[in-house]
Amino acid sequence: MARIIVVTSGKGGVGKTTTSAALSTGLALQGHRTVVIDFDIGLRNLDLVMGCERRVVYDFINIINGEAALHQALIKDKHTDNLFVLPASQTRDKDALTPEGVAQVLETLSKEFDYIVCDSPAGIERGALMALYHADEAIITTNPEVSSVRDSDRILGILHSKSRRAELNLEPVREHLLLTRYDPTRVERGDMLSVEDVTDILAIPLLGVIPEDDTVLKASNQGMPVIHLEDSDAGNAYDDAVQRFLGQECPMRFLEAPRKGLLQRIFGGQG
Numbered sequence: 001m002a003r004i005i006v007v008t009s010g011k012g013g014v015g016k017t018t019t020s021a022a023l024s025t026g027l028a029l030q031g032h033r034t035v036v037i038d039f040d041i042g043l044r045n046l047d048l049v050m051g052c053e054r055r056v057v058y059d060f061i062n063i064i065n066g067e068a069a070l071h072q073a074l075i076k077d078k079h080t081d082n083l084f085v086l087p088a089s090q091t092r093d094k095d096a097l098t099p100e101g102v103a104q105v106l107e108t109l110s111k112e113f114d115y116i117v118c119d120s121p122a123g124i125e126r127g128a129l130m131a132l133y134h135a136d137e138a139i140i141t142t143n144p145e146v147s148s149v150r151d152s153d154r155i156l157g158i159l160h161s162k163s164r165r166a167e168l169n170l171e172p173v174r175e176h177l178l179l180t181r182y183d184p185t186r187v188e189r190g191d192m193l194s195v196e197d198v199t200d201i202l203a204i205p206l207l208g209v210i211p212e213d214d215t216v217l218k219a220s221n222q223g224m225p226v227i228h229l230e231d232s233d234a235g236n237a238y239d240d241a242v243q244r245f246l247g248q249e250c251p252m253r254f255l256e257a258p259r260k261g262l263l264q265r266i267f268g269g270q271g
């Protein structure tokens with residue numbers, strides 16, 4: 001039986017797809033058979049970030065509609081063993097994703113994989129509900145700004161009331177906070193919330209802090225999950241987060257702004 005992980009947030013553009021690509025790659029690199037599913041029907045970004053967009057033939061909706069078999073739609077990742085991608089459809093029909101269809105696909109995948117990572121669309125409507133309904137674990141992807149934290153709080157409410165685990169009164173979904181696009185310089189200037197501010201408000205365990213980092217865009221333009229880039233701070237932070245997810249102790253990094261002044265470099269970092 002696979003563990004089902006939803007990468008969710010409420011708000012768009014916070015880094016869910018980036019995180020889904022990095023997390024699924026990281027789990028596969030650790031030897032876990034992993035599939036990552038794009039629930040963002042109509043937008044279809046995950047295949048671009050994973051670099052498999054030219055190999056998409058069938059998609060999630062084709063499977064649900066019985067137009068192809070599951071193994072025909074799964075794309076084997078070209079960078080990482082043990083990793084498969086199930087792309088979203090570009091249909092405009094958001095209702096194409098049916099609860100029964102999703103349940104059936106997840107049930108089948110569950111028998112073959114260790115982890116199923118669900119990349120959620122933005123919002124708190126149908127698509128996002130569909131992505132989180134079956135989750136055992138939720139990665140609450142949040143940027144250090146008020147609107148993102150508020151939307152994450154809403155998603156937590158939905159996990160508590162509308163997930164399968166909530167409906168069946170099972171052990172609750174395990175929640176993890178992933179703070180992404182963190183810019184310590186802007187936090188020090190008071191332009192952004194700090195890690196403490198966000199953990200105080202959301203009150204769920206912190207899985208990791210991913211710094212704002214230009215290599216994320218570079219990686220996604222190359223179709224290469226950023227976790228593969230060795231010199232990337234964001235990639236290294238994702239690596240750490242995967243280790244923590246798998247139960248390893250791993251100190252937080254990238255929380256401080258770099259000290260740049262010459263005097264500060266000579267005399268140490270009090271400035």
Ligand SMILES: Nc1ncnc2c1ncn2[C@@H]1O[C@H](COP(=O)(O)OP(=O)(O)O)[C@@H](O)[C@H]1O
Binds near residue numbers: 009012212217
């Ligand atoms: N840590 C980061 N540093 C810099 N840019 C990032 C970071 N994480 C995500 N981005 C950028 O933010 C944008 C939205 O990311 P994406 O993962 O598509 O978010 P979502 O799936 O939540 O809409 C993309 O352009 C992506 O390259």
Ligand SMILES: [Mg+2]
Binds near residue numbers: 017018040120
């Ligand atoms: Mg996305």
